[in-house]
Amino acid sequence: MPAAAAGQSEAAAPQVIALPANQPHQFYRGGRHIAELRGSSDDREFGPEDWVASTTARFGHSESGLTRLPDGRLLRDAVAADAEAWLGHEHIAAFGDDTALLVKLLDAGQRLPVHCHPTDGFARQHLGSRFGKTEAWIVVGTSGPQPVVYLGFRSDVAPETVEHWVRTQDSSAMLGSLNEIPVRPGDTVHVPAGTPHAIGAGVFVVELQQPTDFSITLEWEGFLADAESAFLGLEHRAALRTVNRAGFGTEALSGLIKHTAQHGGPRVPLLVEQASEFFLAERLHPRGALELAPSFGVLIVLEGSGTLRAENGDLELQRGHTAVLPHSAGAVRLEGELVAVHCRPPVFSSE
Template identity: 75%
Template sequence: MSTVHNDQTGPASVIALPSNQPRQFYRGGASIAALRGGGDDQKFGPEDWVASTTTRFGQAESGLSRLPDGRWLRDAVTADPDSWLGAEHVAAFGDSTALLVKLLDAGQRLPVHCHPSDAFARQHLGSRFGKTEAWIVIGTSGANPVVYLGFRDDVAPEVVAEWVATQDSSAMLGSLNEIRVRPGDTVHVPAGTPHAIGEGVFIVELQQPTDFSITLEWQGFLADAEGAFLGLDQRTALETLNRSGFDDSVLNSLIKRTADEVAPRVPLLAEDAAPFFRADRLHGTVELEPSFGVLVVLDGSGKLRSGGVDLPLHRGSTAVVPHSAGATQLEGDLTVVHCRPPGAGSPR
């Protein structure tokens, strides 16, 4: 692993990071292993939490990324937030990166679930952040790679409550919009939206920095209902669910098809995602403005130049870029997903 070490007071440059795959309840991991060039196809390693300062729900350390000097990235950021995040970001979001990036390889269909809004998280979970997310499809396999997003039609609260109480999986899944996807497609998933990811879909996932999920379809995925609702009762948990139908106009506002765009910088996400996170696909030589960021290299090889120091990059590399690295430049035959938190002035 190539690294550029940081000192104990602040990050000096960009830092390459190894895989970080906390155990999950569903299968996957082969696509992550193939991307990174490793041979470890973990049966339950379907998520790689990249540059994570977020723990799994209810856990003290699981999910956190460790820096080459042995510290948790979370602790390094907390110790010197201005260097890592920049003064404007700190003024807006404190010492939170306001971002969680994952590689997610669905080795089986994920359950129907949703995530709480900021307002719900503040009221019931003691958190500033809920969990809006977005998916950047980087690979697919199988005959019908699909995702599921939002109810097709409005659904009454008592109907949803009955589906969940009886664990009527066919009704829940059948009520959602089924969307076929291919690499280059992106999907914005506002908090509260019922959704699922189909088997064989491999994504870079951007999220608000929490691990909050309301699992409507828990049977066959979780051991029991206790872990499905974040410690809340079912009625309270379902208050965050958006029961409105998503018609074509709504879906078109959330989904982008970018596979055929080959500019040096391709904005990937729907406009509504901007208050939560930013992501671009970068090709070849591109200059990056100062910002905390996460890089996922999809293809090729090259380097990231930062303050006269070069970090070698290749297919499968992941790296964290501190704000204090200043303006950096990608060079070489690279295709990279560049993930950033929202701008400090992004309205919410």
């Protein structure tokens, strides 16, 4: 992993910084594809998530999940200490000193349980957070004979039916009620808060989320220790009000899924339009050089090598590297023969 750009100190303006893996222990298996991408020998069995440039802690934890910078500081604390430099004025006007973004590499070594996430409104009312957890998946790798994800009920489901499935832990009924969607690298899926979903074994994604760790785990048996840990400490019926029980037909699904594998321009927008309210993502193919506008952002290099040139320092990149870009780095120039995913928080105009 390359070192941070020269001269990084607490007093200096933040620079583009390379980040090590950050894989807090999870309840499900995975991590092999993260190790392969990063060129690491780390073979941990329960490290399926690499939280990249994270200022979000795992639910119920004080620091687990937070990114620690090469100088020893938590990124969360560095951003809070110099929010203007890290985030820019317009971002602060909209979100304060919160990055408004959580990015992960997620390697599903087994199928994830059926679960969903609260909306902003539910999170404000019940969890004391301005953010719920809408998310999106960018498929960057698959393995196995039939890589799939599961998204939304196929038809409307009554509240008492959902309650029965959860109470009896009827995994077959829950999974069987969802749309099963085959995926391949280049596919992207937008997952609005409240939508029941799961990721199948062998699916490797870059995941963008609102910056929380809120999950309502409908299918907890065989995954979590007990039902109490499945509902964020909420009363069960209250928690289940987060579930969108409406059926997702072909038209609804088509508005959430995008196929980008055949798009090879310098910048490929990866997510459907409605995702832009929550986060932005592009696949970058510089083929020489490409300029990125000033913004807080996360860069994940999928192929090749190159250089990230910023006003206050350069960073050498190669496959598997991840980096955080502060707003103060200015108009960053990405050079080289590489493929990278660039993730950003939503952009709000000052006009």
